[in-house]
Amino acid sequence: MTTIDYSGLRKTLKAYRRNLTTAEQLQASEKLCVKLQQHCQSQNIRTIAGYLAADGEISLQPFFDWCWQKQIKTYVPVLHPFSKGHLLFLNYRADTPLVLNRYKLQEPILDVRQVLAISQFDLLIAPLVGFDDVGNRLGMGGGYYDRMLALCPPLQERTVGVAHHCQRVAALTPQPWDIPLTQIIAC
Ligand SMILES: Nc1nc2c(c(=O)[nH]1)N(C=O)[C@@H](CNc1ccc(C(=O)N[C@@H](CCC(=O)O)C(=O)O)cc1)CN2
Numbered sequence: 001m002t003t004i005d006y007s008g009l010r011k012t013l014k015a016y017r018r019n020l021t022t023a024e025q026l027q028a029s030e031k032l033c034v035k036l037q038q039h040c041q042s043q044n045i046r047t048i049a050g051y052l053a054a055d056g057e058i059s060l061q062p063f064f065d066w067c068w069q070k071q072i073k074t075y076v077p078v079l080h081p082f083s084k085g086h087l088l089f090l091n092y093r094a095d096t097p098l099v100l101n102r103y104k105l106q107e108p109i110l111d112v113r114q115v116l117a118i119s120q121f122d123l124l125i126a127p128l129v130g131f132d133d134v135g136n137r138l139g140m141g142g143g144y145y146d147r148m149l150a151l152c153p154p155l156q157e158r159t160v161g162v163a164h165h166c167q168r169v170a171a172l173t174p175q176p177w178d179i180p181l182t183q184i185i186a187c
């Protein structure tokens with residue numbers, strides 16, 4: 001079995017999204033917000049697992065604001081304190097206190113009362129570094145989302161990958177552990 005080294009491609013794609021202007025970032029996050037709203041309205045979505053954007057990632061903030069107006073509960077990832085390679089999802093609201101984790105990503109301060117099991121989410125929004133037209137995805141390289149989707153197969157069809165257009169590549173070769181996405185929104 002050959003494993004492919006995607007670290008160079010990851011760097012390139014991260015640089016593309018980092019180079020978007022503030023206006024392009026804002027426009028993309030607002031377009032994404034509209035598309036995610038349509039997705040939520042076509043189904044009865046009450047609990048969402050998203051993420052706090054960093055390093056040029058497409059922002060979910062306009063969408064979170066809409067969710068809060070609609071009483072839809074939003075959750076974001078926290079690195080598991082002792083189960084390496086795993087994430088917890090904690091409730092996220094406008095007043096949630098945040099800290100930087102070891103990847104310098106913002107996350108809520110760990111409070112077990114705010115954790116929701118991944119099987120409970122109506123929608124999982126997965127941040128992408130790269131994607132192709134058949135749903136193969138490239139993440140940050142930690143395997144966090146693949147591990148989570150492998151542990152909870154019903155979540156696979158409730159997962160939507162999101163990215164900027166500039167993160168699309170012609171073809172990614174899936175690795176044996178990769179779980180392709182059935183839905184990707186690129187703005
Ligand atoms: N905003 C946001 N939060 C998120 C994720 C994400 O993609 N975006 N994650 C999604 O999983 C998890 C964090 N995953 C991460 C995985 C690896 C690295 C990282 O820095 N990796 C090394 C090596 C990368 C490589 O092999 O190329 C590095 O960049 O130095 C950072 C975050 C949870 N939170």
Ligand SMILES: Nc1ncnc2c1ncn2[C@@H]1O[C@H](COP(=O)(O)OP(=O)(O)OP(=O)(O)O)[C@@H](O)[C@H]1O
Nearest residue numbers: 138139140141142143144145146147150175177178
């Ligand atoms: N289901 C799994 N069980 C155990 N290890 C896994 C699983 N999925 C992925 N991994 C491991 O995680 C590592 C990183 O995987 P990969 O490069 O595909 O990450 P990624 O998909 O880019 O990141 P992420 O899922 O965090 O967005 C690989 O070395 C792989 O062996």
